[in-house]
Amino acid sequence: MWKPSACILCECNCGIEVLVGDDGRSFDKIRGDKLHPASAGYTCNKALRLGLHQNGNTGRITHPLRRKEDGTFEEIGWDTAISEIAARLGAIRDTCGGETIFYYGGGGQGNHLGGAYSPATLAAFGARYRSSALAQEKTGEFWVSARMLGNMTRADFEHCEVALFVGKNPYQSHGFPRARSVLKEIAKDPARSMVVIDPVRTETAELADFHLQVRPGTDVYLLTALAAVLVQEDLVAADWLAEHADGLDAVTAVLRQVPVSEYCVTADVDETLVRAVAARIAAADSVAVFEDLGVQMNRDSTLVSYVEKLVWLLTGNFGKRGAQYVPSSLVPLGRDRGYPDGQGPRSPVVGAKIISGLVPCNVIAEEILTDHPARYRAMLVESANPAHSLADSATMREALAALELVVVIDVAMTETARLAHYVLPAPTQFEKFEATFFNFDFPRNVFHLRHPVVAAPEGVLPEPEIHARLVEASGALTEEDYAPLRAAAQAGRAEFAQAFLGVLADPAKRRLAPVLLYRTLGPTLPHDASAAAVLWMAAHECARKNPAGVEKAGYGTGLEAGERLFEAIVNGPHGVHITHDDHDASWRRLLRGRINLDVPELLSAVAALRDRAVPQQDPDWPFVLSAGERRAFTANTIMRDPSWRRRDPDGRLRMSVTDATRLGVTTGDRVRLTTRRGSAEVAVDTTDTMRAGHISLPNGLGLTVRERTGVAPNELTAAEDRDEWAGTPWHKHVPARLEPIGPEAL
Numbered sequence: 001m002w003k004p005s006a007c008i009l010c011e012c013n014c015g016i017e018v019l020v021g022d023d024g025r026s027f028d029k030i031r032g033d034k035l036h037p038a039s040a041g042y043t044c045n046k047a048l049r050l051g052l053h054q055n056g057n058t059g060r061i062t063h064p065l066r067r068k069e070d071g072t073f074e075e076i077g078w079d080t081a082i083s084e085i086a087a088r089l090g091a092i093r094d095t096c097g098g099e100t101i102f103y104y105g106g107g108g109q110g111n112h113l114g115g116a117y118s119p120a121t122l123a124a125f126g127a128r129y130r131s132s133a134l135a136q137e138k139t140g141e142f143w144v145s146a147r148m149l150g151n152m153t154r155a156d157f158e159h160c161e162v163a164l165f166v167g168k169n170p171y172q173s174h175g176f177p178r179a180r181s182v183l184k185e186i187a188k189d190p191a192r193s194m195v196v197i198d199p200v201r202t203e204t205a206e207l208a209d210f211h212l213q214v215r216p217g218t219d220v221y222l223l224t225a226l227a228a229v230l231v232q233e234d235l236v237a238a239d240w241l242a243e244h245a246d247g248l249d250a251v252t253a254v255l256r257q258v259p260v261s262e263y264c265v266t267a268d269v270d271e272t273l274v275r276a277v278a279a280r281i282a283a284a285d286s287v288a289v290f291e292d293l294g295v296q297m298n299r300d301s302t303l304v305s306y307v308e309k310l311v312w313l314l315t316g317n318f319g320k321r322g323a324q325y326v327p328s329s330l331v332p333l334g335r336d337r338g339y340p341d342g343q344g345p346r347s348p349v350v351g352a353k354i355i356s357g358l359v360p361c362n363v364i365a366e367e368i369l370t371d372h373p374a375r376y377r378a379m380l381v382e383s384a385n386p387a388h389s390l391a392d393s394a395t396m397r398e399a400l401a402a403l404e405l406v407v408v409i410d411v412a413m414t415e416t417a418r419l420a421h422y423v424l425p426a427p428t429q430f431e432k433f434e435a436t437f438f439n440f441d442f443p444r445n446v447f448h449l450r451h452p453v454v455a456a457p458e459g460v461l462p463e464p465e466i467h468a469r470l471v472e473a474s475g476a477l478t479e480e481d482y483a484p485l486r487a488a489a490q491a492g493r494a495e496f497a498q499a500f501l502g503v504l505a506d507p508a509k510r511r512l513a514p515v516l517l518y519r520t521l522g523p524t525l526p527h528d529a530s531a532a533a534v535l536w537m538a539a540h541e542c543a544r545k546n547p548a549g550v551e552k553a554g555y556g557t558g559l560e561a562g563e564r565l566f567e568a569i570v571n572g573p574h575g576v577h578i579t580h581d582d583h584d585a586s587w588r589r590l591l592r593g594r595i596n597l598d599v600p601e602l603l604s605a606v607a608a609l610r611d612r613a614v615p616q617q618d619p620d621w622p623f624v625l626s627a628g629e630r631r632a633f634t635a636n637t638i639m640r641d642p643s644w645r646r647r648d649p650d651g652r653l654r655m656s657v658t659d660a661t662r663l664g665v666t667t668g669d670r671v672r673l674t675t676r677r678g679s680a681e682v683a684v685d686t687t688d689t690m691r692a693g694h695i696s697l698p699n700g701l702g703l704t705v706r707e708r709t710g711v712a713p714n715e716l717t718a719a720e721d722r723d724e725w726a727g728t729p730w731h732k733h734v735p736a737r738l739e740p741i742g743p744e745a746l
């Protein structure tokens, strides 16, 4: 039988249909789901072999595990696991304070429902600090967006006249629905243009009209030059800015002084090309822009985010078709309060800026490996693999070993799980109700609550159940809390809503709300969808905050609208539209309905670029390594079965033909790759798509299932290589050197 679900390998979560075999387990066929409201039948090559995530050689775990003295694991029952973990967390809270219990993760590319229950567990044990992968990619941009707009933005590539990709390769990494089709449509339409800023001639750059093949790590110069040309050649949308934006004079004053030619030389991009791009952007009716890891995990990343936003704001590309917008959301992600630098929350040991509630990934080990009294003592890791995905794996392993308690909730025996005291096994995303919160479509936004397509093995528990049991074992919630809500839920939704509002009035109970909902409303939901209970509150919130959008999507008005929206989500296994906005909605979601161009600390940093020494290559480290590129067969560490990869099974190091010739190596030869932090042997792939001096390793390799496949990028990265504002890493800019390995060394 064909069953609807979604691909879980990137943030797009394309709708798929799975033909489950007669054994009730095997994925006989997978196809795109035409009924999915965002992907409409589209998938890329990666989805079609998802059966290997479900049934492959992945190191699946199906029993709670406890580490023994000798480092091996023993299977234990759930009751033992939950009571021991709760007792140990409770003891840490009582002796050192709950704020020394750290939470990491909460969802990968497609599974955020479980993480939505984690705030209850954190509250039950008094935990305060948390982080996730977003704090090594997006937090700089979140902070800049908060300062300039008061909200995050996305862009409408489907309808834009000009698409600009900055350190982003959507042909491989996607990031918006039906990416490959949309890119090809833009490429073949003579009235539309694509601009790519990337040191590599990527698959996306191949389709572009303008490829600015920037010198790695110098984007801040290139983008500043681009923004400066807009000002110096009077290409800015002056009337629009007068109506909608503050701070134009300050920005103009700085950009007028920019030595455009000099910066183009620094970035090693032809000045005429930069001027042509500025003119093309200024002439377009609409420009959509996506900046991603190529700049967000690189030098000056926060500054780049600022200047990148200036480029599209100065040209009036916000709040209209084909431009940037502020999406609606069922469950908001990543919103930051936008404190000026020097204000706002800080991490307890290092004092790093906490953005969107997240401690920068790059300081976590430092916050543990110290005798500072506020150091973290325990870590709860949910659906993440920090021992592999955070900078400097060796130090991360040391940090995890120094903790009094590490608990990992995962589906597989990951690199992190192997270092835990307890490992709690969850059903895969095809064995339970699951959803992504990465829904940013506009004007019609979507939500997809996936139903299970196959049965879970005995011995695993879905994350909401794990959180509920941990909260109950802490004593924070008991039957007494549940009874009145259960009775109300039996009486009806309106009665339940009223009773629940009463509970929310108590701040101590408010943070436990997800588990309260799961235990009381949950059992009354159709299809055994108790895990969806937390979405009930989210649906009502969505309808309350965006009544027009929810009404236009067909759910009516008032309290009823939230209820109808929730019903549609629970009963719509292919996904549903949740909101239908007009462009004014983007403006309404801005802080004061206006744009702020002048972020003083960042603007002065842009002005100061002139006086700063131009970055030079250290002769001891003649290469720049991009550690962790997205390729045809990479998917973070979600796909653990190495046989999934149809091409490039070991993840080769890409390098230019020029460099290869100089080193005397050719495709297939092995080299020793060394950075300040580590060293690895790897086979090379020579290509004419890369600049000399730039080399790249794929993301997500170096996993050990039975044996290790490929190079783990973070054995080579250093935690101190991070952005001065947001603490985000420089994974794409690791100084490196290479030595050929003669055949005798093999």
Ligand SMILES: Nc1nc2c(c(=O)[nH]1)N[C@H]1C(S)=C(S)[C@@H](COP(=O)(O)OP(=O)(O)OC[C@H]3O[C@@H](n4cnc5c(=O)[nH]c(N)nc54)[C@H](O)[C@@H]3O)O[C@H]1N2
Binding pocket: 009, 010, 011, 137, 166, 167, 168, 169, 170, 172, 173, 174, 175, 197, 198, 199, 200, 202, 214, 215, 216, 217, 218, 219, 292, 293, 294, 295, 298, 626, 628, 629, 630, 631, 632, 633, 634, 635, 636, 699, 700, 732
């Ligand atoms: N196939 C696949 N798709 C994925 C994922 C995956 O693992 N595999 N992961 C998902 C996730 S979690 C994310 S966050 C996204 C990330 O998606 P992307 O950001 O698109 O992915 P990357 O390949 O890491 O980096 C993008 C580009 O940055 C370029 N780059 C390197 N150095 C520089 C530089 O100095 N300047 C500029 N301008 N560019 C530079 C690289 O050449 C590369 O083409 O992908 C998502 N999609």
Ligand SMILES: Nc1nc2c(c(=O)[nH]1)N[C@H]1C(S)=C(S)[C@@H](COP(=O)(O)OP(=O)(O)OC[C@H]3O[C@@H](n4cnc5c(=O)[nH]c(N)nc54)[C@H](O)[C@@H]3O)O[C@H]1N2
Binding pocket: 107, 108, 109, 111, 114, 132, 133, 134, 136, 137, 293, 297, 382, 383, 384, 385, 386, 388, 389, 390, 391, 409, 410, 411, 412, 414, 426, 427, 428, 429, 463, 627, 628, 629, 635, 636, 637, 638, 699, 713, 714, 717, 731
């Ligand atoms: N050097 C370098 N490092 C990087 C990057 C890079 O480009 N270069 N990219 C960074 C980026 S952008 C990201 S997003 C991170 C990603 O790194 P992480 O945030 O650590 O996440 P994933 O690798 O996506 O791993 C997700 C985990 O969830 C588990 N899982 C899958 N399904 C379920 C489920 O249903 N329940 C539970 N509990 N677990 C499940 C998987 O087994 C896996 O262990 O890596 C970052 N690290």
Ligand code: SF4
Binding pocket: 007, 008, 009, 010, 011, 012, 013, 014, 042, 043, 044, 045, 046, 047, 174
């Ligand atoms: S990897 Fe991403 S784009 Fe490809 S099918 Fe899966 S969700 Fe869609």
Ligand SMILES: [Mo]
Binding pocket: 133, 137
């Ligand atoms: Mo990511």
